[in-house]
Amino acid sequence: MLQIAICGEGPIAQSIAAVCGWRGHRIRVWARQPRCWRDWMDVTLPDGSSFLGPLDTVTANPRVAVVGADIIFICVPHRAISPILQALEPHVDPGTLVGAVPGFGGFGLAARRAMPRVVCFFGTQRIPFVVCSYVPGRAVTIGGIRRQTFVGTMPADSAWPVAELLRDVLGVRTVPVSHFLNVELSPSNSIVNPARLYALFGPVAKKAPRRKEEFFLDWNRSASKLLLGLDDELQAGRRFIPRDTSFVAPILLQYDANDAKTLTKRFRKLHGLANRLVPLRRVNGRSALDLSSDYVTEDIDHGLVLMRDILRLGGASTPLMDEIIEWRFQLNQRKAFSQGVDHQLLQPFKTIESLSSALD
Numbered sequence: 001m002l003q004i005a006i007c008g009e010g011p012i013a014q015s016i017a018a019v020c021g022w023r024g025h026r027i028r029v030w031a032r033q034p035r036c037w038r039d040w041m042d043v044t045l046p047d048g049s050s051f052l053g054p055l056d057t058v059t060a061n062p063r064v065a066v067v068g069a070d071i072i073f074i075c076v077p078h079r080a081i082s083p084i085l086q087a088l089e090p091h092v093d094p095g096t097l098v099g100a101v102p103g104f105g106g107f108g109l110a111a112r113r114a115m116p117r118v119v120c121f122f123g124t125q126r127i128p129f130v131v132c133s134y135v136p137g138r139a140v141t142i143g144g145i146r147r148q149t150f151v152g153t154m155p156a157d158s159a160w161p162v163a164e165l166l167r168d169v170l171g172v173r174t175v176p177v178s179h180f181l182n183v184e185l186s187p188s189n190s191i192v193n194p195a196r197l198y199a200l201f202g203p204v205a206k207k208a209p210r211r212k213e214e215f216f217l218d219w220n221r222s223a224s225k226l227l228l229g230l231d232d233e234l235q236a237g238r239r240f241i242p243r244d245t246s247f248v249a250p251i252l253l254q255y256d257a258n259d260a261k262t263l264t265k266r267f268r269k270l271h272g273l274a275n276r277l278v279p280l281r282r283v284n285g286r287s288a289l290d291l292s293s294d295y296v297t298e299d300i301d302h303g304l305v306l307m308r309d310i311l312r313l314g315g316a317s318t319p320l321m322d323e324i325i326e327w328r329f330q331l332n333q334r335k336a337f338s339q340g341v342d343h344q345l346l347q348p349f350k351t352i353e354s355l356s357s358a359l360d
Helices: 011-022 062-066 076-089 107-114 156-171 188-203 221-241 260-270 298-315 319-331 353-356
Strands: 003-007 027-029 040-044 050-054 057-059 070-075 097-100 121-123 129-135 141-145 147-156 173-178 280-283 286-289
Touching: 003 011, 003 062, 011 027, 011 040, 011 050, 011 129, 011 141, 011 156, 011 260, 027 062, 050 280, 057 062, 062 076, 062 280, 070 076, 076 107, 097 107, 097 156, 107 121, 107 147, 107 221, 121 156, 147 156, 156 173, 156 260, 188 221, 188 286, 188 319, 221 319, 298 353
Parallel strands: 003 027, 003 070, 027 057, 040 141, 070 097, 097 121, 147 173
Antiparallel strands: 040 050, 121 147, 129 141, 280 286
């Protein structure tokens, strides 16, 4: 039985807390509004079965949540990572395993900067459980469970034991990757969601999105072509990195597709991602992109920008990434990233070797 702390209160945090509690571990949750939580989580699985995941403590006090924990799972938006780490740092034992789910968006760099005493960090390429819906602090419906999840660690040689530990804790096959840059360059939200947004709202869009259009189940070929273009830049750019990045798998391989047509079909069959609507707002009586959506603030402002900047540091060319980021800038009159990615994360690094070494 392990002492596990969960930092966060969204669907990812709730699913991990519930599963770990159900598997017999002692769970402490750090949440802003603990009174909204019960001491158990009602969980429904993809096959319709259900269980109760017990929670030992739900608290707004970071010290109570993490002191003496064996593992800390940080499950918060990218923009909250740095302040969360800073708030936790005085209370975390150096031997505690600290990680983020998912671990891209700058977690590795932020963690090394905020918690220099901690011996080992981890991050996953993706989330282990796809959540269809949730009631804050009370219930979560899991629509899909990954066949396997990939984890990177700092230091890199801790990946095997950490992967085995997470497999036992989460009940999901966990594969260790060779270097944390395989996590930071995860070919998932940081390119998938920007491709869909640019296809819907960018200058390449052929028609305005419908009201209540599904983000994934109404995926179109234009989005697939853009996604493959972003993936081409990622696959070419990662080869400039002086570390093994072979776990940054090509999009077609990930989705068992062979071209834009079959990739589109794969996305349209992701029923575990149903009821995620295209983010719209009304502007002068017309539908426009909701700039407050996580698809924008998380996946472009943090994910895509950081990925692009890492590849550029290695000397790669990223014209399509640049184009989408420039379009995003223009939507907010060049104020888009005022509260976006922490540019200081990459500022100390003048070469791709220095960045890679920082994540070794």
